Amino acid sequence: MVQDDSGAAFGFLSVTHSDDGLSPNILRTDISVAPSHRRQGIGTALLARAAGIAKEMGRPRLSSFHYDTVPAGAAFADAFGATPELDFHNNVLKIADLDRDLMQSWVDQGPDRAPGYSVTLVDGAYPEELLEGIAHLFFILERDMPHPDNWEPREWTGELVKQMTEHYLGAAESLTAVAVHDETSAPAGMSQLIKRQSEPTTWYVSTTMVDPKHRGHALGKWVKGAVNLEALEKWPGGQWQETGNAFTNEAMLGINHAMGFRHEYTMSDVEFDVDLVLAQTGG
Numbered sequence: 001m002v003q004d005d006s007g008a009a010f011g012f013l014s015v016t017h018s019d020d021g022l023s024p025n026i027l028r029t030d031i032s033v034a035p036s037h038r039r040q041g042i043g044t045a046l047l048a049r050a051a052g053i054a055k056e057m058g059r060p061r062l063s064s065f066h067y068d069t070v071p072a073g074a075a076f077a078d079a080f081g082a083t084p085e086l087d088f089h090n091n092v093l094k095i096a097d098l099d100r101d102l103m104q105s106w107v108d109q110g111p112d113r114a115p116g117y118s119v120t121l122v123d124g125a126y127p128e129e130l131l132e133g134i135a136h137l138f139f140i141l142e143r144d145m146p147h148p149d150n151w152e153p154r155e156w157t158g159e160l161v162k163q164m165t166e167h168y169l170g171a172a173e174s175l176t177a178v179a180v181h182d183e184t185s186a187p188a189g190m191s192q193l194i195k196r197q198s199e200p201t202t203w204y205v206s207t208t209m210v211d212p213k214h215r216g217h218a219l220g221k222w223v224k225g226a227v228n229l230e231a232l233e234k235w236p237g238g239q240w241q242e243t244g245n246a247f248t249n250e251a252m253l254g255i256n257h258a259m260g261f262r263h264e265y266t267m268s269d270v271e272f273d274v275d276l277v278l279a280q281t282g283g
């Protein structure tokens, strides 16, 4: 935090990294400067600081992000030679506009379009018997979804899923519809909604995916419909549903479009080369 003499904050820097083996060469950084204090070199000083920390930690790249709603972010990233990575299109849907009949029809069609599968609803933590299967879905998702060339996916295990879930359930509620392949009892797809305690009227679509081995049976619609009906029932008072659409595929985009999601803003991930930033900022 950068503050003036009166204690008012006008600059912010945070650095984070995952301790579960995800992207060990990257330090993630969030930099912002209040509009009243921009173009005075404060952003540069914060970026130099982040690069110094990354250097000390032996991480050669800094990842950050900017929004299309604040063009200064892209200009700043360009000024330091950052390379564009993925764009995340944030889409929103007013829950009052959610078509309950459409959701019900996706659930009703499920057994006909996907014989040999069933859908089970999970409120909160995954039961033990699903943990390894959910880990397998995440393993596939991190390799299958659009990702930058230098993406370093995790080795998912049931234990990691359990720990991660316990962590976010400390501050949020979750509902998940899991499609199960009856013959093998293996999870074949899922759709999860998260409601954070800090923002109880917004539902975040955290993960919706179908294992490529099980695609083509409208399982995506079935799990989407099921989790939305469950949320309408269990989470009254919801106003907005939000989804980020880089981690998804054309089929998922089609489903979200049919549900009435509309584009709100785009978040662009960028990567800075730590040595280049240090050379440019004299650090």
Ligand SMILES: CC(C)(COP(=O)(O)OP(=O)(O)OC[C@H]1O[C@@H](n2cnc3c(N)ncnc32)[C@H](O)[C@@H]1OP(=O)(O)O)[C@@H](O)C(=O)NCCC(=O)NCCS
Pocket (backbone or CB within 6 Å): 031, 032, 033, 034, 037, 038, 039, 040, 041, 042, 043, 044, 045, 064, 065, 066, 067, 070, 071, 072, 073, 074, 075, 076, 077, 079, 270
């Ligand atoms: C991006 C941000 C942190 C820049 O902070 P800042 O203190 O204004 O940055 P600096 O003064 O150090 O600018 C460094 C260089 O970036 C470029 N730059 C920054 N803002 C710019 C703008 N609005 N238009 C064109 N170039 C810009 C310029 O090259 C500038 O050097 P110059 O002023 O000598 O021309 C600030 O605009 C912000 O908080 N934006 C919203 C959050 C964000 O997008 N952060 C993401 C960073 S990847």
